[in-house]
Amino acid sequence: MKHNSDYIDKVLERNAPSAGGGFSEEGLKRAEALIALYPKKRSALIPLCHLAQGEHGWITEECIEEIAGLLGVSPAEVSGTASFYDMLHLEPVGQYVISVCTNIACMLAGAYELLEAAEEKLGIAAGQTDTDMRFTLEEAECLGACDTAPCLQVNSRFFGPMNSASFDKLITDLASGALAGVVPPHGVLSRVERVFALTAKDTDDAGAIDSKEAGQK
């Protein structure tokens, strides 16, 4: 089994969220493979939403239609389901989606000060995307990394504990591309292409899980 398939390589090349469009040809093949994992097609709804987000950075209208067609559900059910989850985006987001946790552990450790600093640094309020579509800032509920409070995620990769200085450095590193190996484009959950059922045969790839350590450096 390949650690990094051609498909993943291709997805990792995207360095800006796309303006729209449907699944790529390879994406459709991945979609079929994902659907085949479940006894009922409809169960693949959320995996397909992640697949769409991996390709485009957000779930485009074309993908909503395609997912609905693939699963035999209505587009309203796809967008309705996707809208339930904060991690699924139905509108274009920046290249880096920064989710600052403000739940209780992080809050006590200074999450709101961090969020304020982030807003000042990026010049946008939580929930907004900057004009050149680089950064989206959002307030998140518990990210499950209370040991590193206050923590945040960039494209689902963990960083923490953070303060305003380390946040400035994070932004500088992201902007310069220094963290390109750590933070993949938004929506890419794994650099491992799972090929057999729900367990990847080969789990020694570290790309997807070492970002947290990288952030602490």
Next chain:
Amino acid sequence: MTDTINNPSQAENEEADNAVNVLLDGVAIKAHEGELLIEAAERNGVFIPRFCYHPHMKPVGVCRMCLVEVSGPRGFTLQPACYLKVQENMEVMTSSHKAKRAQEGVLELLLVNHPLDCPVCDKGGECPLQDQTMSYGPGESRFIEEKRHFDKPIELGPLTYLDRERCIQCSRCTRFAAEVAGDPQIDFAGRGDMTIVATSPTRPFDSYFSGNTVQICPVGALTAKAYRFKSRPWDLEQAETTCTLCSVGCREVAQSSAGELVRYLGVDNLAVNQSWLCDKGRYGFEAVTNGRVLTPLARHEGVLEEVRWADALADIAAGIRSALAKGGNDQIAVLGGAKFVNEDNYAWARLAKGVFGSELVDAQSGDGFNAELALALPRATIEETVNAKTVVLISGDLKEELPVLYLRLYQDLAKGMTNLVEISPTVTSLSGSAKIKLSPRPGELFSVIEDIFDTSKKAVGALKDESTISALRQLLDVSEGDVPNGEGEGTVFIVGRANLAEAPIYIEESVKLIASKLPKAKFLPALRRGNIFGALDMGLAPNLLPGRINSDKGDFFRRTWGTLPAAPGLGTPEILAKCAEGEVSVLILLGSDPLSDFFDQELAEKAFENTPFIVALASHLDPSAASADIVLPVSYMGETAGTVTNLEGRVSVVSQKVTPPALARQPWAIATDIARLLEEDFGFRTLEQVSQEISDTVFLYRGVSLASFRRYAGNGAVVPVKAAEVKIGSLSKSSAIFDPIATPGIASAEEQGAPIKTGSAKPVEFEEDSLKETAGLPGDNSSKDNSYFISLADVTPNSRHAGGLEVIAEPKADKYGLRLILQRDLYDAGSTLTNCPTMAPLVGEQEISLSPSEAGNFGLQSGSSVNVTAKSQKIEAKVKIDDTLPAGVAVLKANKNKVRDIFSAEAVAGDISGRAELLLDASSLVTDIRLETKNEKKKELG
């Protein structure tokens, strides 16, 4: 879901031995096995408050309003009554302290975010949330924080607004869309207290049934564009009536405010529409106040001018007298009647056949099939159809033509109890539910049906797969090998015209073959127009007299009417051909509009040019009325009273709610007046007298008159009514209101304005034989009701293609051409929709659907426009690529016209020029068209 939900009559008949004993609020009651607690309680007079529960949908138990205390192994616990089935010895407390506290808590929670804007809310005054808060609510709220806010109103679809702040997330609308209508275009989005009902960003909520969600919304969240801010519920008057916009005949209530129709709501008629309506039926009433003909008009020096009724009628009588002098039988043609009620049609049939003696009478507009055949077929009811073992659809798309019949079938098919076989040239809204789908090309239908019954054939049309063919024959009860033939018992065929560009002889011959091979099969003829079955039953068809009898059995009518046509008569295409040849002196249009509606527009235009005297009875100044010499204003929906007959043969009452505008009158009175001017007295002074004459003289309608419906008669009566049921005044028992929270006040509809008052008719019981004698009918066939009516053997053969079966083998397709399929859709440019301000924009433009390969051959993209030509006519259409179509055919839509906004005269829809009807020829079996792309000449198909 339990059977009792959809089949309460069955539940009522259940014996007491499988009843379940329940102690409800200390009173012992008997419930049906498997019945939901909320239903059992309601049947026994205990109303449990509810929002999400709807009797025609699966229970979900999401609103929690129906919490009651129920005994169980752990003592009494709170459980939702809508989600709980009754069990033996169950003890229920619906108003205990705990239950009341629970109900108060639920209401307080719902009101946390519900705005208190009742004074400006459409629902205020008839709002289940308001009402149930008064009855079951806590009295005051502890909530002092700010309520949530949303943008409002959201335009959910072209006819529906959503006010998200008012929504209580009961999921009635989303469940209706998914479960009942099969259009799951709306769903919940978001989470927690910010949960909203939303469409996908890609598609609006444009379901044909969207109005039902407004009706069943228990708060003011969903509002109808047509009714929004129009009236307050306490200002409404209502009359229960029957929809006349298609032949399903949905039961509904017409509501008016200050003398103007403002809203229609569906009424629970379990046999027909189960409280649902389509949007055309629900919002079509807007046409009542727009574009109406208000006074009689007569043409003077080429211009229609207002005249007095007396002058118009005198002119008509003079025209008719001179035509009669030339021979009434073939000089006066009468077309139409499907928009009128039975009483109108009876009076006009009597005038046309019994006074003029005309052979040129037809209510169909060439878009159906042989009326004698349609009436002779053993008829199924809608209930029989949805409960059939196998349903065979040989007709157009039911969703487009008979929407509520589609709704009933869709729900039934979803349960998987019925097998559907579809034989239709294109993919329809029910194809997805079909076990087997055959797609005969235009001109191939009959040979496909022949192949099915000829078991020596190894292929059926294009279908070659042996196991599918064998399954098909098994479903259709065709004997094959050792499998015995059940003669079609339990099979219902829905038969109609899927393609107006294919001559009706194909479906006629197919139906005759099916009826002869499967003598126990039943049929539901899918003729679409409003009261077409009433018009045919009243004799407005060639060779038919009132009561589904052939002219040769017309001695009784010859005696009482004075005369009858000498020859069998002609259908609309032949009549128009005669008009076009200048052989007809007077053409009378009974609400029909051949210039828009007839499938061969050139022929209709020529007929109008060459007929010297045209009289139109019209509610709206449609193209045909605008070309007539005299236009008589007639009443329209909501203004007319009488009875109508639907496609099952079900007679039900149409009630008048508002006064016809200006000088408009009801057509039976016009017929009576014209007869009087011709020195014939029908003796009709009131509508009830016409109705009584139908009941007295039309054997099929014995005992069925307005008087017999004078009590609440929601379900109507299917004719012929069995003698045992014919007790005047008791045709139908009061039907229950199944969703009381969505149909406020309807139980008392008949007291609030229905014109049917308690008459003088005494309850009479009579035997079938005495019926026949009093009607002057032959008394020898006393035991068999049906032997008197037209039978399949009596049906006059189609004269138009007298060559018979040889001719209808598939004609050779033009090498460069495409075979045309002309279909109807719900939103066509008829006078109803074009006069509705909110619905006129929905009339789409002319689209030509092509298969991807065909579009490729012609180098056409989706959305580009193309010229379509046939018989030296050219129209323009927008290309739509449809990958379900086979190569070699093209689909166009009937009656697409430029639709002008009635207020601004701007074209709002139907922008592409030219009507598909220009391309058709009434005398051909099928139509082949050619495509011309804009810049280059047509390409060869190779």
